[in-house]
Amino acid sequence: MNTAPLVSAHRALLAGWGKATPSTAELVEVDEAGLADAVKALPARGGIARGLGRSYGDPAQNSGGHVLRLVPSHDAVHIDDAAGVVTASAGVSLDDLLAVLVPRGWFVPVTPGTRFVTIGGAIASDIHGKNHHIEGSFGNHVTRLRLMLADTTVVDVGPDRDPELFWATVGGMGLTGMILDATFRLIPIETSRISVQTRRLGNLDDVMALMAESDSDFRYSVAWLDLLATGRHLGRGVLTNGEHARHDELDARAAGAPLAYVGKQLVDMPPVVPGPGVINRLSVAAFNELWFRKAPARRDGELQSIPAYFHPLDLVGDWNRVYGRRGFLQYQFVVPFEAEAALRTVIERLAAAALPIFLTVLKRFGPGNPGYLSFPTGGWTLAIDVPANRSGLSELLAGLDRIVLDAGGRHYLAKDFQTSADAIRRGYPRLDEWLAIRKRVDPAGVWASDLSRRLGLTPTA
Amino acid sequence: MQNALQEPQTIVLLGGTSEIGCAIVDELLSPAAKTLVLACRRAEEAEPGRFARPGLHVSVEQFDAADTASHDTFIRGLAAEHGDIDVAIVAFGVLGSQADFDADPQAAADAIHVNYTGAVTASLALAGQMRRQGHGHIAVLSSVAGERGRAANYVYGSSKAGLDAFAQGLADALVPAGVKVTVIRPGFVHSKMTRGMKSAPFATTPRVVGELAVKGMRAGKHTVWTPGVLRYVFSILRHVPRPVFRRLPLG
Numbered sequence: 001m002n003t004a005p006l007v008s009a010h011r012a013l014l015a016g017w018g019k020a021t022p023s024t025a026e027l028v029e030v031d032e033a034g035l036a037d038a039v040k041a042l043p044a045r046g047g048i049a050r051g052l053g054r055s056y057g058d059p060a061q062n063s064g065g066h067v068l069r070l071v072p073s074h075d076a077v078h079i080d081d082a083a084g085v086v087t088a089s090a091g092v093s094l095d096d097l098l099a100v101l102v103p104r105g106w107f108v109p110v111t112p113g114t115r116f117v118t119i120g121g122a123i124a125s126d127i128h129g130k131n132h133h134i135e136g137s138f139g140n141h142v143t144r145l146r147l148m149l150a151d152t153t154v155v156d157v158g159p160d161r162d163p164e165l166f167w168a169t170v171g172g173m174g175l176t177g178m179i180l181d182a183t184f185r186l187i188p189i190e191t192s193r194i195s196v197q198t199r200r201l202g203n204l205d206d207v208m209a210l211m212a213e214s215d216s217d218f219r220y221s222v223a224w225l226d227l228l229a230t231g232r233h234l235g236r237g238v239l240t241n242g243e244h245a246r247h248d249e250l251d252a253r254a255a256g257a258p259l260a261y262v263g264k265q266l267v268d269m270p271p272v273v274p275g276p277g278v279i280n281r282l283s284v285a286a287f288n289e290l291w292f293r294k295a296p297a298r299r300d301g302e303l304q305s306i307p308a309y310f311h312p313l314d315l316v317g318d319w320n321r322v323y324g325r326r327g328f329l330q331y332q333f334v335v336p337f338e339a340e341a342a343l344r345t346v347i348e349r350l351a352a353a354a355l356p357i358f359l360t361v362l363k364r365f366g367p368g369n370p371g372y373l374s375f376p377t378g379g380w381t382l383a384i385d386v387p388a389n390r391s392g393l394s395e396l397l398a399g400l401d402r403i404v405l406d407a408g409g410r411h412y413l414a415k416d417f418q419t420s421a422d423a424i425r426r427g428y429p430r431l432d433e434w435l436a437i438r439k440r441v442d443p444a445g446v447w448a449s450d451l452s453r454r455l456g457l458t459p460t461a
Numbered sequence: 462m463q464n465a466l467q468e469p470q471t472i473v474l475l476g477g478t479s480e481i482g483c484a485i486v487d488e489l490l491s492p493a494a495k496t497l498v499l500a501c502r503r504a505e506e507a508e509p510g511r512f513a514r515p516g517l518h519v520s521v522e523q524f525d526a527a528d529t530a531s532h533d534t535f536i537r538g539l540a541a542e543h544g545d546i547d548v549a550i551v552a553f554g555v556l557g558s559q560a561d562f563d564a565d566p567q568a569a570a571d572a573i574h575v576n577y578t579g580a581v582t583a584s585l586a587l588a589g590q591m592r593r594q595g596h597g598h599i600a601v602l603s604s605v606a607g608e609r610g611r612a613a614n615y616v617y618g619s620s621k622a623g624l625d626a627f628a629q630g631l632a633d634a635l636v637p638a639g640v641k642v643t644v645i646r647p648g649f650v651h652s653k654m655t656r657g658m659k660s661a662p663f664a665t666t667p668r669v670v671g672e673l674a675v676k677g678m679r680a681g682k683h684t685v686w687t688p689g690v691l692r693y694v695f696s697i698l699r700h701v702p703r704p705v706f707r708r709l710p711l712g
Binding site: 011013018020021022023024025045057058062063064065325326327328329388389393394398417418420422450453454 | 462463464465466467468470491492493516544545593594595596637638639679680681
């Protein structure tokens with residue numbers, strides 16, 4: 001059936017998940033049939049795709065220009081059970097996909113800490129999950145994607161078809177074109193449960209040692225750290241390793257419906273702006289103490305649901321409101337394995353700064369993929385959330401930037417909203433190659449975002 | 462584009478020799494800052510060296526607040542050369558002497574032209590640019606002198622009263638555009654503008670004004686009193702009976 005293309009547009013104040021420093025743009029909702037016209041109508045400040053707005057900073061903002069939201073078509077998901085691959089429209093979320101895939105015995109190849117990301121965003125940020133050390137990032141599993149270029153031609157690319165453009169798009173922050181759909185491999189699962197091994201560890205040395213020793217034995221591995229602990233407790237944390245549970249691990253009741261899956265939000269954050277007193281050193285220290293003590297010192301084979309293990313924060317809708325109207329930023333970097341000393345220095349400085357940080361995640365990455373701007377690369381990655389209203393934060397982070405870069409590390413563009421163009425240039429040595437490919441497919445700089453202008457990824461007019 | 466910490470990359474100071482304006486710039490500068498434009502009538506009096514730091518380009522531009530017809534072209538030219546204007550400070554103004562104004566009404570007209578008309582056209586030009594770019598923050602230097610007319614400085618005070626009302630309205634008008642306006646209302650500030658004058662109660666320094674202004678801007682305040690206590694002082698002074706107000710030792 002031929003239907004008229006769907007296009008609607010309105011002026012909108014758009015922010016990233018961190019809610020810091022929003023900007024206004026024309027938000028254009030469009031389906032694939034109307035997309036070429038929407039791209040032709042882009043103004044001088046260009047356009048950028050936006051999915052569910054889960055990147056923390058400004059990559060899905062385009063002040064003074066257009067922001068395009070691709071509405072998925074009705075036949076948005078096609079599963080090939082024989083080949084173990086799925087083709088999904090770029091606007092489809094992992095949440096939508098999991099609801100369809102899990103009951104059929106499939107799992108997405110990579111999931112971040114939230115299900116509320118789109119396939120387009122997953123590729124543009126080349127997202128990683130707890131299985132990176134074994135299976136790499138999202139782009140590793142994509143066999144083909146369709147991309148609308150600045151001149152509205154649609155190209156099919158993959159690791160074996162125009163690999164340059166493919167790997168410039170994987171991690172390319174939407175700046176090579178609009179991803180229309182993608183085909184990627186799935187993980188077969190016997191059950192919808194995760195068998196979890198938990199270890200509570202009293203200091204950073206123990207956490208790092210056990211991670212290095214054990215993570216090759218598990219598909220999923222991540223550690224939560226308490227950055228308010230100091231002295232001999234510095235870097236204490238809880239390590240959780242996981243595997244998809246086999247059918248014979250389920251008890252009789254669960255074995256009856258091994259692939260049962262319910263992904264939903266339990267509660268919403270109230271739509272009020274909390275005062276500055278909600279997140280402070282004391283409240284977070286109390287929370288961290290509780291979180292640390294709540295974890296068993298040692299537990300094996302605990303069965304958890306997919307949402308409980310992978311997406312605990314999704315249980316609370318709009319949890320980002322807790323940081324108030326100044327918002328927050330997430331600082332995530334990776335340093336090579338041999339630069340453990342740099343990681344330790346960063347953690348010491350953060351602990352000494354006594355910031356109210358309760359979301360701190362430490363993970364070991366496996367080798368990176370050929371993506372020119374793909375973030376993951378072999379080494380330790382640390383992610384922290386910090387309220388944006390802390391005085392002295394600018395100097396602290398500038399100092400951490402230097403430590404990370406001197407150690408041969410880099411920052412994650414999907415999280416960044418603070419570092420400099422120079423830091424990105426130093427951290428991504430293949431940036432010039434990426435810029436050359438981008439120039440080939442978008443010489444006029446039609447694709448632009450606040451991030452691309454802030455970090456000099458857009459050709460200047 | 463400002464980063465998550467609301468640190469601007471490009472700052473424009475209209476009134477490039479204003480001590481309060483420079484103090485606000487001091488507070489705004491961070492490792493994120495790339496371009497600072499000091500726009501002033503007498504370019505040779507600007508002190509770009511004061512702001513020198515690695516990675517920051519400081520540019521001094523000829524700008525005449527009284528030449529209102531040039532303002533829109535001037536702002537468009539800055540954006541064309543330096544890109545988006547993240548933060549602009551409208552800091553130019555003349556205090557003048559009430560005695561001189563009494564003797565020469567045309568001098569009063571000239572002062573009002575700069576303090577009010579020029580600030581309005583410059584702010585509107587900035588507002589237009591920031592609407593086009595979809596973000597930005599304008600700081601407008603008002604004064605407590607605009608809160609209630611006084612015998613000592615009613616020409617200056619009335620020009621600031623007009624500017625203050627204009628900027629408050631502009632702030633509301635720009636909300637849908639995602640552009641912020643903060644009105645800074647300093648009390649008596651020890652600076653070259655007030656040199657030789659008798660200090661008033663709650664007098665402060667450009668540095669303190671700069672600190673409080675930027676703190677207020679980052680907190681999203683529409684109006685910043687410096688020092689903060691003046692907000693409460695003036696909420697009382699506004700209602701003091703005229704014969705009493707006239708006799709108060711306000712400097």
